[in-house]
Amino acid sequence: MSDMVENKQIILKEYICQGYAKESDMVTQVSKMSLKVPHGSHGIVVKNLYLSCDPFMRSRMTNSESNFVEAFTPGQPITGYGVAKVLDSGTPNLKKDDLVWGMTGWEEYSLITDTDGLFKIEHTDVPLSYYTGLLGMHGMTAYAGFYEVAAPKKGDYVFVSAAAGAVGQLVGQFAKLLGCYVVGSAGSKEKVDLLKDKFGFDEAFNYKEEEDLAAALKRYFPDGIDVYFENVGGKMLDAVLVNLRLHGRVAVCGMISQYNLEKPEGIHNLMHAFKKRARLEGFIVFDYYHLYPKFLELVLPYIKEGKINYLEDTVEGLESAPAALIGLFSGRNVGKQVVVVARE
Amino acid sequence: MSDMVENKQIILKEYICQGYAKESDMVTQVSKMSLKVPHGSHGIVVKNLYLSCDPFMRSRMTNSESNFVEAFTPGQPITGYGVAKVLDSGTPNLKKDDLVWGMTGWEEYSLITDTDGLFKIEHTDVPLSYYTGLLGMHGMTAYAGFYEVAAPKKGDYVFVSAAAGAVGQLVGQFAKLLGCYVVGSAGSKEKVDLLKDKFGFDEAFNYKEEEDLAAALKRYFPDGIDVYFENVGGKMLDAVLVNLRLHGRVAVCGMISQYNLEKPEGIHNLMHAFKKRARLEGFIVFDYYHLYPKFLELVLPYIKEGKINYLEDTVEGLESAPAALIGLFSGRNVGKQVVVVARE
Numbered sequence: 041m042s043d044m045v046e047n048k049q050i051i052l053k054e055y056i057c058q059g060y061a062k063e064s065d066m067v068t069q070v071s072k073m074s075l076k077v078p079h080g081s082h083g084i085v086v087k088n089l090y091l092s093c094d095p096f097m098r099s100r101m102t103n104s105e106s107n108f109v110e111a112f113t114p115g116q117p118i119t120g121y122g123v124a125k126v127l128d129s130g131t132p133n134l135k136k137d138d139l140v141w142g143m144t145g146w147e148e149y150s151l152i153t154d155t156d157g158l159f160k161i162e163h164t165d166v167p168l169s170y171y172t173g174l175l176g177m178h179g180m181t182a183y184a185g186f187y188e189v190a191a192p193k194k195g196d197y198v199f200v201s202a203a204a205g206a207v208g209q210l211v212g213q214f215a216k217l218l219g220c221y222v223v224g225s226a227g228s229k230e231k232v233d234l235l236k237d238k239f240g241f242d243e244a245f246n247y248k249e250e251e252d253l254a255a256a257l258k259r260y261f262p263d264g265i266d267v268y269f270e271n272v273g274g275k276m277l278d279a280v281l282v283n284l285r286l287h288g289r290v291a292v293c294g295m296i297s298q299y300n301l302e303k304p305e306g307i308h309n310l311m312h313a314f315k316k317r318a319r320l321e322g323f324i325v326f327d328y329y330h331l332y333p334k335f336l337e338l339v340l341p342y343i344k345e346g347k348i349n350y351l352e353d354t355v356e357g358l359e360s361a362p363a364a365l366i367g368l369f370s371g372r373n374v375g376k377q378v379v380v381v382a383r384e
Numbered sequence: 385m386s387d388m389v390e391n392k393q394i395i396l397k398e399y400i401c402q403g404y405a406k407e408s409d410m411v412t413q414v415s416k417m418s419l420k421v422p423h424g425s426h427g428i429v430v431k432n433l434y435l436s437c438d439p440f441m442r443s444r445m446t447n448s449e450s451n452f453v454e455a456f457t458p459g460q461p462i463t464g465y466g467v468a469k470v471l472d473s474g475t476p477n478l479k480k481d482d483l484v485w486g487m488t489g490w491e492e493y494s495l496i497t498d499t500d501g502l503f504k505i506e507h508t509d510v511p512l513s514y515y516t517g518l519l520g521m522h523g524m525t526a527y528a529g530f531y532e533v534a535a536p537k538k539g540d541y542v543f544v545s546a547a548a549g550a551v552g553q554l555v556g557q558f559a560k561l562l563g564c565y566v567v568g569s570a571g572s573k574e575k576v577d578l579l580k581d582k583f584g585f586d587e588a589f590n591y592k593e594e595e596d597l598a599a600a601l602k603r604y605f606p607d608g609i610d611v612y613f614e615n616v617g618g619k620m621l622d623a624v625l626v627n628l629r630l631h632g633r634v635a636v637c638g639m640i641s642q643y644n645l646e647k648p649e650g651i652h653n654l655m656h657a658f659k660k661r662a663r664l665e666g667f668i669v670f671d672y673y674h675l676y677p678k679f680l681e682l683v684l685p686y687i688k689e690g691k692i693n694y695l696e697d698t699v700e701g702l703e704s705a706p707a708a709l710i711g712l713f714s715g716r717n718v719g720k721q722v723v724v725v726a727r728e
Contacts, residue, residue, distance in 0.1 A: 273655065292658040306650015311617065314636040314666025322658025 253279035351375030597623035695719030
């Protein structure tokens, strides 16, 4: 059969029970697949172009009922956000050569049977890889968490942790565009410089160089924090809680510092926060995708006018994906971690 | 001068740095005072009738900048919520024999210079002592926390801790009147029986008899908790966090289990809750007093129709006040703890 091709895939070997994920938890294999949609299927066959490495993928490597997204299937390719080109389609909404972003496989070609969660890419006058992040799930996460959950006002004092990450860098820029004072934390001098020089944060600091995080925050926010965009959890959250202003808001996007721990660290300062009538709220981007057109309307002009900067950390080739994913947890990436599988 | 009287007072001896408050931290003394408002003052002189003992008073015994209400002044009478009769007035809004509720002193007579925070009692066809609780700060706290913060819907699964307390017993009844399923926790069999038999909770349990609070909650809420009205903090909060339903809401009223601790217990399960897109929000009744007329409109008919039950634990005489206050922290009281200073 002429439409059968070799398909390189990144497979999760087995569930990780505890501790840090390692490259060796994944393996590259080559299988065969057809580039035609099976007869009668409403799915699509795509060629994967760009894949996104994301912290939340760690929790999918463990089979826990507390996951907010389904666990991976051991022996099967890892799945994640990506940009892909339609090769064959069994659904009327998509046709050959359409570009889509959404959940796909960590492999060269994927058969996607559930196409409801995919977004068709309509604007191609921006880099396609942006749809793995800025114009995809991460941009929407920043938008929903900042505008919808944190309910910011002009002049608010805003703190963003993991600020050089895919979501954090956008939250900071949204906050600046709204007229807020914004401080970000990150884990290297390089990232701190980026936050100030490239992303326009008012201040930024390296949390690894601070012995007392609460004191560091007090230094940058002598009058306290109105909005905390939470990406890390643990000690940083505790330090923020004692620095919240009256009616402070914590939009909890993630807690990357906790994902590899068997038992999460204890948080001791909730009472401080609640005495300030603070609100802490977890959110997930899935609940806000109906706002995607509104989001694009806001963000596309900003990108084209250079008012939003965006930094990608790309690695070439599917084989590089496991190391890129693992690197997230030691903060090796600078900017959004993208795997280039193919450019077209 | 004939208008000078002896005035018995409960004095805080000095700030408590750590640990449990004790009766001996307070002392009864007798001073002299005039029953006339000083010339030119806009204050009032009142005779105190009923005083309220409240958990939050513990934090006012420590001079900490993290307090949400001002600390007491050592050497001066303790202050708290009470019902009082106006003996002399320098303000046009209040006249002799008017009844008020609000902040007053733990003494027989008080000169209240700041009358803005007082509420004039307009409805006297209910027991006057109710204005120390059900119709005062506690009722408003239950009302604001439940209706405004927790945003409940008919059919919600509602859990209330310290449910036999002044606020908790009302929250449970509000929830039942709205058509929710309500479970309460308390610290004795007597209180548990009260919750079920007098206050109409669907279920209630003694938290002291549960080795695994999370398992206990799972038993009463097999499908999870929509609304948690938080009065205690610590282990109970952690147990609730793993049992929250999607978009669960925690209205944080207080954390009585933590007030006497030097360092609050660590909370480990926040991530569970945020994965469920839960919202945790601290609130304070002060922010909601503008709703007091609306609250009375709802609650007074319920009281008169017997649809809201209310239980007071009264002690007689100002001298009994310190023991009554300390008793709160060991859960000695059954229902709202009231001190009867005088009945008219």
